Amino acid sequence: MKSKAVEIVNFTKKFGDFTAVDNLNLEIYENEVFGLLGPNGSGKTTTLLTIATVYKPTSGDIYVFGHSVTREDYVVRKLVGIAFQEPKAMWIDKPYDLLTWHARIVGYSMSDAKKIVREVMELLGLWEHRNKQFYQLSGGTRKKVELAKVLIQKPRVAILDEPTAQVDVLSKHALWDVIKKLRDEGTTVIIATNDMFEAERVCEKIAIIYKGKLRAMGTISELKDSIPRGDVIEIQYEGSRIPEKLFASLEEYGRIETQSSTLRIYVEKGEEKVLDVIDLFRKNNVKILRIMVKEPTLDDVFTYITGAKLREES
Amino acid sequence: MKNPDLRNNLKIILLVASWDLMKLKNQKVFLAMRIAWFTLQVLVFARAISYIVSQGILAYTGGVDYYYFYLLGIYTSLLYSTSISRGYVVADEFDDGIVEYHLSLPIKRSLFAVGRVLGCSLSTIIFTLPMMAVVYAILKVSNFLSILLSLIFALLFSIGIVGFVLLLVFAVRSADLTDILVGAIDALLVRLSTVFYPLPVIEATGIAPYYVAALMNPISHLSDFLRVLVFPEYYLVLRQGIVPTIVYMVAFSMGFLVIAIEYYERKLEAGGWK
Numbered sequence: 001m002k003s004k005a006v007e008i009v010n011f012t013k014k015f016g017d018f019t020a021v022d023n024l025n026l027e028i029y030e031n032e033v034f035g036l037l038g039p040n041g042s043g044k045t046t047t048l049l050t051i052a053t054v055y056k057p058t059s060g061d062i063y064v065f066g067h068s069v070t071r072e073d074y075v076v077r078k079l080v081g082i083a084f085q086e087p088k089a090m091w092i093d094k095p096y097d098l099l100t101w102h103a104r105i106v107g108y109s110m111s112d113a114k115k116i117v118r119e120v121m122e123l124l125g126l127w128e129h130r131n132k133q134f135y136q137l138s139g140g141t142r143k144k145v146e147l148a149k150v151l152i153q154k155p156r157v158a159i160l161d162e163p164t165a166q167v168d169v170l171s172k173h174a175l176w177d178v179i180k181k182l183r184d185e186g187t188t189v190i191i192a193t194n195d196m197f198e199a200e201r202v203c204e205k206i207a208i209i210y211k212g213k214l215r216a217m218g219t220i221s222e223l224k225d226s227i228p229r230g231d232v233i234e235i236q237y238e239g240s241r242i243p244e245k246l247f248a249s250l251e252e253y254g255r256i257e258t259q260s261s262t263l264r265i266y267v268e269k270g271e272e273k274v275l276d277v278i279d280l281f282r283k284n285n286v287k288i289l290r291i292m293v294k295e296p297t298l299d300d301v302f303t304y305i306t307g308a309k310l311r312e313e314s
Numbered sequence: 315m316k317n318p319d320l321r322n323n324l325k326i327i328l329l330v331a332s333w334d335l336m337k338l339k340n341q342k343v344f345l346a347m348r349i350a351w352f353t354l355q356v357l358v359f360a361r362a363i364s365y366i367v368s369q370g371i372l373a374y375t376g377g378v379d380y381y382y383f384y385l386l387g388i389y390t391s392l393l394y395s396t397s398i399s400r401g402y403v404v405a406d407e408f409d410d411g412i413v414e415y416h417l418s419l420p421i422k423r424s425l426f427a428v429g430r431v432l433g434c435s436l437s438t439i440i441f442t443l444p445m446m447a448v449v450y451a452i453l454k455v456s457n458f459l460s461i462l463l464s465l466i467f468a469l470l471f472s473i474g475i476v477g478f479v480l481l482l483v484f485a486v487r488s489a490d491l492t493d494i495l496v497g498a499i500d501a502l503l504v505r506l507s508t509v510f511y512p513l514p515v516i517e518a519t520g521i522a523p524y525y526v527a528a529l530m531n532p533i534s535h536l537s538d539f540l541r542v543l544v545f546p547e548y549y550l551v552l553r554q555g556i557v558p559t560i561v562y563m564v565a566f567s568m569g570f571l572v573i574a575i576e577y578y579e580r581k582l583e584a585g586g587w588k
Contacts (some may be wrong), residue, residue, distance in 0.1 A: 052418040078420040088415035090407070105419055
């Protein structure tokens with residue numbers, strides 16, 4: 001059985017009168033890629049920065065492998081590495097110097113630091129930029145420098161705050177592979193994102209946070225299945241009408257919409273029902289030209305749960 | 315005015331001029347500080363200059379030429395302002411959110427605070443080393459022990475000043491307010507010290523707060539300590555002797571270092587100024 005990497009217990013964080021996170025409870029298990037999904041200002045970054053001991057909880061606590069961020073912050077910091085949303089460097093800093101210093105701080109000897117920095121910079125395509133000053137780097141390259149810090153550190157818990165924001169599409173795919181590799185090597189990865197495609201592509205489990213509160217949590221399929229009749233079985237059939245008997249049978253599965261020779265049935269767990277639907281068509285001698293099962297997107301899940309559109313909120 | 319063009323042009327010029335006049339009301343603090351400095355200069359420091367001119371200086375410097383007296387004072391003043399600016403780098407980092415990265419690093423915060431204070435102080439010493447070399451060359455100082463002690467006490471002084479700046483930065487959390495405070499403290503501390511005026515001269519002005527401020531001022535202590543190292547005869551000027559100065563310098567540096575560590579370790583939390 002997997003152990004808890006991070007346990008968030010009744011965590012509240014206030015800045016003056018503003019409540020950024022309100023009584024959050026969450027468990028993240030070892031070797032998961034866990035996503036915090038929510039629009040900007042939902043409390044994702046505040047939660048991540050508190051796990052990294054950069055913020056202190058107003059109330060409640062967070063435990064990393066059983067160590068409290070309030071009482072054992074130093075122990076927690078040795079377990080956690082973070083790639084910030086905004087790259088942390090002064091405009092005159094050079095990536096190579098910055099990463100070598102970081103490697104030394106996280107415990108590498110000078111010769112090992114040089115080796116690992118080169119390795120990671122080459123992996124992320126940063127080597128040619130090593131001696132440029134930060135202001136000369138593109139937004140995407142700066143983000144890669146942030147990610148490089150975590151890859152060098154190889155922490156037990158890696159926190160990545162919007163790791164691929166400002167990164168071009170090709171590099172995004174490469175970075176997602178790097179993140180998965182990090183997980184495969186034994187690191188628990190927590191990603192904050194408002195990119196649904198990224199969340200679906202990388203995360204095994206997702207928590208939806210909105211206005212400082214946890215709204216839902218589960219695997220992607222669990223979240224999608226949480227929308228009542230959120231799946232759509234779309235069938236294109238031969239002919240202009242289907243027999244009434246078949247229509248009545250299909251209605252038992254869910255609401256039906258028809259448009260010329262296309263029929264849509266709104267069902268739960270569409271992947272399980274689709275074979276029954278095909279069977280019904282066959283028994284009624286109606287030929288299916290095309291059939292597909294559409295799942296709701298995470299955007300649909302977010303809208304269903306919060307009543308808001310993720311894209312608009314972000 | 316009969317010429318309408320001339321009248322129109324004049325109106326435009328006055329309107330353009332009002333742009334700068336309008337800004338004046340947003341610079342009340344700046345104006346108040348200027349007035350305060352001028353008043354202080356006229357009422358307090360001018361008296362010290364007047365005293366130096368009317369009485370002759372040698373009696374108040376233990377026979378040390380004022381030029382030499384001034385050289386070690388101005389070096390201390392430079393060391394002070396460089397320490398302030400090195401410490402202020404942390405304020406810039408705070409502004410850019412880099413403090414969040416530093417707070418997340420897997421090291422003890424007390425060690426990090428010590429490292430930062432030491433780093434800022436050492437870089438101050440390195441930065442001001444050529445200036446020290448120029449001053450010591452003019453003064454023809456070649457005694458190794460004097461130079462070594464000068465460097466050690468310059469470092470202690472810088473540690474105290476950097477610790478103080480860090481504390482200010484962390485506590486105030488506002489770039490504008492820090493700028494104003496650092497500017498005000500900088501102007502006051504250098505003036506209310508023995509950088510330019512020997513302690514007996516300050517005493518002779520008859521302004522007790524000025525004398526007490528100069529006596530308590532770390533800049534006075536370092537500049538006088540350096541003077542004693544280079545010109546042992548200056549020792550005669552220091553009524554309290556040199557031991558209290560040594561104790562003061564050690565306590566000053568360690569005191570602010572410990573307070574900065576304590577603050578960094580227990581109270582500091584990110585959430586940048588922006």
